[in-house]
Amino acid sequence: xxxxxxxxxxxxxxxxxxxxxxxxxxxxxxxxxxxxxxxxxxxxxxxxxxxxxxxxxxxxxxxxxxxxxxxxxxxxxxxxxxxxxxxxxxxxxxxxxxxxxxxxxxxxxxxxxxxxxxxxxxxxxxxxxxxxxxxxxxxxxxxxxxxxxxxxxxxxxxxxxxxxxxxxxxxxxxxxxxxxxxxxxxxxxxxxxxxxxxxxxxxxxxxxxxxxxxxxxxxxxxxxx
Amino acid sequence: xxxxxxxxxxxxxxxxxxxxxxxxxxxxxxxxxxxxxxxxxxxxxxxxxxxxxxxxxxxxxxxxxxxxxxxxxxxxxx
Numbered sequence: 276x277x278x279x280x281x282x283x284x285x286x287x288x289x290x291x292x293x294x295x296x297x298x299x300x301x302x303x304x305x306x307x308x309x310x311x312x313x314x315x316x317x318x319x320x321x322x323x324x325x326x327x328x329x330x331x332x333x334x335x336x337x338x339x340x341x342x343x344x345x346x347x348x349x350x351x352x353x354x355x356x357x358x359x360x361x362x363x364x365x366x367x368x369x370x371x372x373x374x375x376x377x378x379x380x381x382x383x384x385x386x387x388x389x390x391x392x393x394x395x396x397x398x399x400x401x402x403x404x405x406x407x408x409x410x411x412x413x414x415x416x417x418x419x420x421x422x423x424x425x426x427x428x429x430x431x432x433x434x435x436x437x438x439x440x441x442x443x444x445x446x447x448x449x450x451x452x453x454x455x456x457x458x459x460x461x462x463x464x465x466x467x468x469x470x471x472x473x474x475x476x477x478x479x480x481x482x483x484x485x486x487x488x489x490x491x492x493x494x495x496x497x498x499x500x
Numbered sequence: 501x502x503x504x505x506x507x508x509x510x511x512x513x514x515x516x517x518x519x520x521x522x523x524x525x526x527x528x529x530x531x532x533x534x535x536x537x538x539x540x541x542x543x544x545x546x547x548x549x550x551x552x553x554x555x556x557x558x559x560x561x562x563x564x565x566x567x568x569x570x571x572x573x574x575x576x577x578x
Contacts, residue, residue, distance in 0.1 A: 336565055379567040382516045
């Protein structure tokens with residue numbers, strides 16, 4: 276059974292090709308490439324990815340316009356049916372703006388764009404996306420963002436931590452994120468948003484391969500390969 | 501008619517942009533500035549028939565992010 280995934284492209288997405296490449300190399304099947312103005316997703320999807328980039332030039336707020344694109348209604352519906360959804364960087368911003376994940380991504384505390392490989396601590400190794408890691412493991416994954424400063428009110432942060440929904444934390448101060456949160460899961464565990472780019476760390480030429488396990492976890496979990 | 505929507509960060513939400521502006525003002529030699537909060541002004545030109553409820557919905561659905569921002573709607577007399 277082949278892995279059926281889709282990568283959504285918004286105007287201004289720029290990591291969609293890297294995401295598609297990672298999914299193809301790790302699952303063996305090329306993802307469907309879906310333009311944001313489509314109203315429907317391909318049928319029987321195993322996995323949906325919202326890539327990084329600067330959708331709509333970050334106008335209004337990062338991810339705000341993309342979250343109201345026609346395809347997002349279909350993504351929200353699919354997420355509600357339990358289809359796994361991964362949002363990376365701008366994709367994470369879109370997921371929060373679309374209400375699939377709580378909180379918001381604000382301007383980095385240091386104002387500057389941060390572009391470097393950072394240590395990430397795996398906080399939850401039980402999820403569909405993270406079962407290939409072990410809890411407490413530190414991995415090296417690149418970040419490249421201006422608005423990665425995760426914000427949510429204290430009650431929401433407590434709930435995320437209490438329910439094991441913090442997937443990754445930064446191992447050093449990167450952007451001022453509340454409680455060093457780098458990636459979070461939704462309540463059902465089928466939606467993951469994260470600022471770091473696992474698709475940029477899947478082969479030696481990238482300078483590291485710590486992102487592979489995320490995609491391998493998902494593919495293994497979904498097709499039992 | 502013209503409508504102005506003022507979007508501002510909620511109290512308690514840190515504003516790195518405002519802080520940078522404050523530092524720049526200090527750098528220019530302006531004393532006595534204790535805090536700066538940067539917001540956004542959105543001007544809409546709408547039919548007179550557009551209701552307050554519709555404007556409110558525009559703010560909640562798109563113009564403001566209710567997690568971090570407040571908004572204020574001002575109808576500007578022609």
